[in-house]
Every structure is written in C-alpha cells, then in structure tokens.
Amino acid sequence: MPNDPSNTVPNMPDKNDAKALFQAKLNAMQETFKVGLPARLIEIQQIWDDVQTGADASESLVILHRLVHTLTGSAGTFGYQQLSHDSRALEILLKGLIGHEGANFDESSRQIQEMIYSLVEVARSGAESALSQQLVSKLDITESKNHILILEDDKELNQLLTLQLHHFGYEVASVETLEDLTTSIESFHPDLILADITFPEGDFAGIQAVKSVLEKRTNVSDDLPVVFISARQDIEARLQAVRAKGQAYFPKPINISALLNQIREMTNRFESEPYQVVVIDDDPALVSLITFILEDYGMHVATVTDPKLALDVINRHKPDLILMDVHMPWCSGIELAQVIRQHNNLSRIPIIFLSSEMDEEVQFQAVLKGGDDFLSKPIDVNKLPKFIQSRAQRARSLSSLMIRDGLTGLFNHTYIKDAVETEMNRSERTGNEFSVVMLDVDFFKKVNDTYGHTIGDQVLRGLSHFLVQHLRKTDKVGRYGGEEFMVVLPDTSLEDAVSVIRAILENFGEVVHHAAEKDFHVTFSAGVISSRVTQEVAMMLESVDKGLYKAKHNGRNQVTAIEHVL
Template identity: 35%
Template sequence: MPAPTALLSRLRLVQEAWRRYRDVPSLERFVELAVGVNSFAEFLRHSQATALCHAAHELEQAVLALFDPGVAHPLPETAMTELARHLAALTAQVEAQVKAAAGRPERRQGLTSGDVPAAAPQDWLIGHASERWCALMEQLAHFGSPLRFLRWDDDLPETGASLLLVDLRSLPLPEWRARLAQLRASQPGSRILCLEVRSDFEELHAALAGGADHCLLEGTPLYVLVERILELRQREEPEAGRVLIVEDSRTAGELIRRTLAENAIACEIVQDPRETLPALRRFNPDLVLMDMYMPGCTGVELSRMIRQHPQFLSVPIVYLSAETNVALQVDAMRLGGDHFLTKPFNPVFLNALVRTQIERYRAMRRTMHHDSLTGLLNHTSGKSTLEVLLANLPAEKTGLSVVMLDIDHFKQVNDRYGHPVGDQVIRSLSWLLRQRLRRSDLLCRYGGEEFLIALPHTTPQQAFTIMDRIREDFARVRHPYRDSFFQTTASGGIAGFPTYETADALIQAADEALYEAKRSGRNRLVLA
C-alpha cells in the first residue's frame, strides 16, 4: 500500500485540477484534469491498492469518455455532477484508507550494518480451521512474513492488513461470494488472495468479480503458495521511467516533458539530432520519443544510426509526427521504430503508451540480467555490479564485504528428493537473503547453489555477524517433501575491501574461505 502522505498528496493534485476546471472550464484545464486523474490511477495500480484503484478507474473512465474534440466546455451539468460523484467516492475511499493505516507500522526500507529486520506487519489468513494451514504459516514465519489466523466469525482488527489470504473451501459458493464481497468492502486497502479455488469458470469468475486480486488454485503445492505470498509482500513501487525526447522545437519538447512529468517520468530533451548518441550514453533512457522531421536529419535516419549500437538495439523508439501517410509510417517502424503517434497527440494516450513500452522493455532487460529461478542478479550481472560498487568506494572512503555462500551437501538433496525440491531449497535461501539484507546490498545467484553477496559500508566482522544470523535461521527452515519435512545448512566465506582491492580478488578470497568452512565441518562462516 502507498504511504498515507503520498496517497493524500496525489489526491490533492486531482482535487486541485478539478477545482481549476470548475473555475475556468476550458479544454486546456480539462486536459490537465484528465492527465492528473490518469496519473493517480496509474499510481494506485502500481501500489496494488485494489479498491482505491477501482474507484480511480471509474473516475478515469468518466473523464476519458468526455475527452473528445466535439465536447464543448463547460461540460453539461449532468456530466459535471457525474464527475463530482466519482471524485467524491474516490475521496471517501482514500480518506478511509488513510484513517485505517494511521496505526499500522511502516515497513523498513533497508537495514544498517548489524541491524536485525524490524518486525514485519502481520497479515491475515481467514478461514475455519487453522490446522490445515499450519505448514504454510510456519514457512512464512521463517521468512519474516507471519500470518495471523482469524475465523470468519472473528472481528477484524481496525488497523487492517496489507494482504488477506482467504480460505473459502469450506463454504458453499453463494455464501463465500457474499462473504468475499463484504470483506472487499470492509478492507478497501488490502490485497485479497483466495486459496484453494477450483479451476473452473464459475468459481474463478465469482472470486475475481467479488473482489479478489489473485487466486491460487486447488492443489497448489506449499512451496508455490509461499513463493507467491512472498512475491506479493516484497513488491516494490517501480523506479521512475526515463525518456529521451529528440525534438527540434523547444516548445513541443517542453510540452511533452510536462505531460510525462505528470506520471513522474524523468525526461531529457535533445534539440540537435547530433547530440542524441551522447545523450543516450549519459542518460540511459528506457524509451526515445523522436520527431520524424528535423533539420539535417530525419527520425528514420537517426533511428538507423541508434540501432547500429548493440547497447541501444532494444531501446523502444516512438515517433511523434504530423505525418499521416500510412505507407511512410510503416516504413519508419520497419527501419528502427516501435510505434507511431501523430500530432497533436492525446496526452493521456501518450502517457499510457510510454508506460507500457517502458514496462515491457524493463521486463525484457530483467530477464537478461536476473536469474530465472530466484529473481536475483545472474553471474555476469553480479560481477559487473560488484565492480561498479568498488569503483565508487574510493570517493566514499568506506569498506565493503563480499560473501560467498553455498548450500551444504546440495548434491545429496537433489539425489534424495529430486531437482524440483532442490530448486525450492535454493529459492528458500534467496527469500531469506532478500528478507534480511538491505536493498543497497548486492544479491547474486553466482552458480548452482552458490550465492555472491556484497555488503557496502560493512566491515568483515559486521558482515560475519549479519550473515551468521542468516545461516542459523536457514538451518531452522523445514523444507516440505511429500508428507514430511527436511532441513539443510549453508556455509560461507567472507572477504573485505580494502584488504582485497579488486572484484576478482575479493571473490577468490571469499571462495577460498568458503572452502575452508566446508573442510572444517560445514554450517559455519570463515573470514578470509
């Protein structure tokens, strides 16, 4: 859920845009309102604020239905009344959510060296029998995501929860449909995850239409339940997008920049096409918005030059032009572009297109740099990130510790329980590392069952204290296998900068210390 202050400030921007339009009901003011509403709806979508997102979406649809050159301003009284009604409903939802969140503890965004994680907010599991969910609750507690079990007849706490798990299996469909609707209405700021939903149209439709955000189907394995819940708990607000605007008109470039700024998208404007390549290297954008016709160079020619550089081969390029010739538009996209928008552009559509293109580009880039099993950085990206961290250290004059961590007797785990279970053990360690370490720390699946970890501003002795606590907790995790559980351990080696000055030297020293830990009996850490 978004922070109450951020939620209120975003709402106030929409309310102010509505007030300005009522004072001076012009097309320009209505465009400002439409962009503001669209920006708020997108903010809520990324924040996973389900009921609030629904209310904002209704307001957005009502505004966009009136976003037409043929609609005169001021709007008819009936339309003004309808917009006011939608805005009032959204305002009431936001204010109720802010009031409910007033007593809820904030989650820690990072840990300083030697800290232990702050107590995580407790989410709820609502059902009839806690016994059937004991294993799930135990597993989640290991990874810092405890659940509080509530029966359907219990009173829900006033502070609410960010995530609600709902067991509907013991109720007949008409009854659980009504219960789910009541729960959705009473907990507008919570995400609802329905458990044990049958894979048929009627149940899935009833659950999703009744207010569920996600459904986990009947028979879903325990480790999948744990993984999905942890993913929902750890979801973060995405980093702001970056757009390079190549536009020779200063006025047009500034209009685009202001439009995208409504959605917190950072922009850099290039007026001279010859400055495009240096700007790409410096700004590292997620997308390029380019005019088709510029002095001395067309957009198509510039796109072809950009595509000659491997690092820019997949960066989306969207043309903005008054060109309406479809044949020319097709050629422009064939020769390096990804999309074509004609001027004058609809600002809401421009924002939606830019966000979608950026999300797809980042998703593709993420698959290139992250390990598919754990979601951590892969081997190559981990090493390059460590080199970047080291390059910044001399100016900061602070230390850095590198840890090589390895799961003990992992081959025996695979041989005895099978590779899918072995994969789950690897995931479990990655979850634990994500939960206990800071966002600024480097987490990398270095290969197989081995992890590379870098802790900036941390001495080897501090790293030993932090990692030894994680090692002990990992040894307590009970990994499910059929109708039973098993446990395993991990060993690690630690090396520190500036004793070892390069990435290769740090990794080698930590690796040698890891093997010393293995030779000494495993389930321990050794300092290089």
C-alpha cells in the first residue's frame, strides 16, 4: 500500500500507461543529452580558453565551474557514471581556484586542460547504463558475510579448509571437480576463490578453469580475487598463477594462519581500516582534487598545505602513505622527506612525490633522499587512487610482517613490549589508568608431549583467537614467547582487567580441543598489573611476571592481581 500512490492521490492515470509514457520521455531526454554533449564539451573548452586569455579571467572561471557542475549532475543522471565522476573531479579543482587564480595557476592550467581532454575521451565512449536499469547509488554499505568458494579435489584438504574458514566467520562453498566450478560461481556469488592448480584433467587445469571463468565475467565491474594453492613450488606454476590474475599463491602444506591472514586482507575491503593518506601540497585546489579522488576510492585523507605543520599531522594520523609535492615554499619536498626520515618510527611510511618536474636529476634526488616513488603532474584522476591504494596495501602488509607473530598472527614480542611503553606515555598525558596482563598456558609441555606439536600449535592459535575475540578492538594482544602471551588494556583499571581476564579464563577452560586420541581442555594462569601500581615500564613487566609465577605456584588456572610492587 505505501507503494501504490493511486490510493492516496485521486485522478491518477493508469499506472502502466504513466510508466510507459514516463520511460519514453526519459529516453527522449537522454537522447537530447547525448546529442548535446559534444557541444557542451566544446563550450567548456571555449570558456577555459577565455579563462587563460580573456580579460575577465575570474568571471570566466566562475562560468566554467558552473558549466562543469551542471555536467556532473546531468551525466550522472543519464547513466554516464565515469563522465560524472571525472567531471566532479574537475569541478572540485575549479572551485578551489576561484578567487585564488594567482600562485599556482600554471600548474593547475595543465591539470585542467588534461582533465578537459579526458572528459572528451570519456564522453565518446557513451553511457554505461540505460536510464531505467541504472545502478542507483546506495546509502548504506551493508556488511555481509564474505563468501569463499573452494576448488580442491583433495577431499581431506577441502574439508579442512572449509572447516577453518567457516570457523573464522566466512560463508564457504566447496567444489571438488572442475565441472562444478561455473555453476557454483553463479549460484554462490563468491567474493573470493581459493583454487588448487592441479586436477586429474591436467597439471594446470585448475588455473585454466579459473581463468576461463574470470574471462567470461568481463561484464561484471568488480573483480573476483583468486588465491591459488598447489603442491608445486616451481616458478612456472607460480607464473601461470600470476597470468590467471591470481593474487596470492600458497604452496602445500598450507600454512593456515598465513592463508587466513591473506584472505582477511583481500576480503576486508569494507571491514578493515581504510588506508590513511597524508597529502602535502601548498596548492589548496590540487589538495582538494586529490582528496576527492582518494576519498571517493574509500581512503581517508588528511591534508597539509603548510609544510611547517607536516610532522604534527603525520604523527597524529599515522598514515599508511604520504603523498607530497616536490616544490613548496619554505622547504622543498625533498628536504621535508629527509626530516620525516629522521624519525625512526616514521621510516617505514612510503613517501610518494608528486611534481611536474620532468628533470630526471630531481626525480633521482627525490628517490635518493628518502622518497619511494615519483608521480608526475598533471595527475590522472583514475590511475592515482589505484596506484596509491596498491602502495599503501604493500606497505601495510610489509609492516604487519615485521610486527606480527607468524604462528598466531598476534603482535610479536618486540611490538607488544613497545606497546606497553607507548601506553605508559599516553597514560602520563591523559592521566588514565591502563593494565597489562601476562598469561601462560598451563601444562603446555604436557599437551605437546601427549598430542604432538601440531595439536600444541592449534591450542596456541585457539587461545590467540579467543583472546582477540573477547577483548576490545583497542586492546593489544601479543605473543610474548613460547606459550606466553601479553595483553595491553588501555583505559582499564586493575579491577576491571582482572575481572575481564577471569571471565576469559572461565570461558576458555570450557573450550574443547580435539586430538586424535581424545578431546581435552586447557587452562591458563595470569598476572595482572596496572599503571596505578607503578609508572615504570621495567618494574611493571618484572612485577607482572612475578604475578604470573604466583598464579602458577598457587595451583594454576587462576588470575593474580599485583596491587603493590614488591
């Protein structure tokens, strides 16, 4: 009834007639737009010429902005999504220039001219979708479970992978033969394919099957990532996988936690933290253009137009990547890169230079003095975000290799110890109490000796996962060594920390671990301390260790709070 306006409004013409008539009018309007498009673009070019040569440059700029703004809206409405996107980028650049035609005008001129040329190109390729079936923008990105399709003829491995992925919250469909691949893709709509390479049909039959399926999907705009698994280690197999657009390759026996990390990274487009980029450029119009392009692609952007503020902004936002102009007043980008590199904790962040500089020597110097790459202006609004994203992604996975423990995926010893230090500094600033937990699996040696190291590793991974699941996102969990774990709980009192860890211990004790011989339970012991007890990191770590020892000594399977340093 809400969808039937004829009930609420009298004298409605027949609904189907109205619809047909409306559709006909829409089609006519779309045709008019299409026919008029070349003339509109010529007009834009002419006004742009006026801006550059005419007497009333600023007035022409306002008219130009107006024309481009209208084009953005109309193009989007008539199904020219790409044209609308590129036109909006130009609109933003022009808006930034209005009233500030002076300083960077030469550089912006080339950018504007490039973008107008590109609009003409894009317009030529026509509308992407008809009006009535046009993709309507969605307000909410509904987070759905990620769907993973497993293609593996080894029944046992297939089951193991299915079970593990299912455990970690993925929706899984598994296929054992190549014939079933196409139909299950159609019915299951996977977000990722995990495929073996070798099948009875041939050494690379898996790759070929996936490749031909992907090629048939050319009409689908979003790409379907593929991870290959194989018993083959040789470069030929790996190369074939790359040619089939495989994004990762895992040799057998498969390191499950590495595979899980990879899958999490590849499917997490919406769940994982967006990439944070800091843009440093003295030209505000260009900064707003770049901000639009990157934000439109899903990244977070912080901007700096005054290089004096660069360090503050970088420290505040901890970016995955810095995009920086070479030529700035007060200090050059190359100098600023060197200043950034003086800070140890900032040395891992990739710095990409942006410049109209064609001089190879300058580019060479830029990369030599702390930069990682060089992009030339004018920028290509469609290539830039992809380039930045892939650079940021690489930087993030490299840094995760450096700070993560291989077995459990938790933070490693060095990182978690540093985290205590960082939290102490923060606590001194904010005055908030924080807690540190040291915990150790009870009788772990017995688990290893009785059931074997594979099962022992499973217990450690299980506990890791359990801790992460039951703690807050802001809490930091690390593997301190062997079967010993450390947890840092920001803004948490000693009492709260103790009760949280006791609850986790109680729940974890009920988890059933499986071994071939029998099922068994595992407990842990823990010491807890907070910044209220001591403000010295070394003392804190020593005391919390003593707390753990006391819990062990008093019979294990318990949590000891350290209320005074000894």
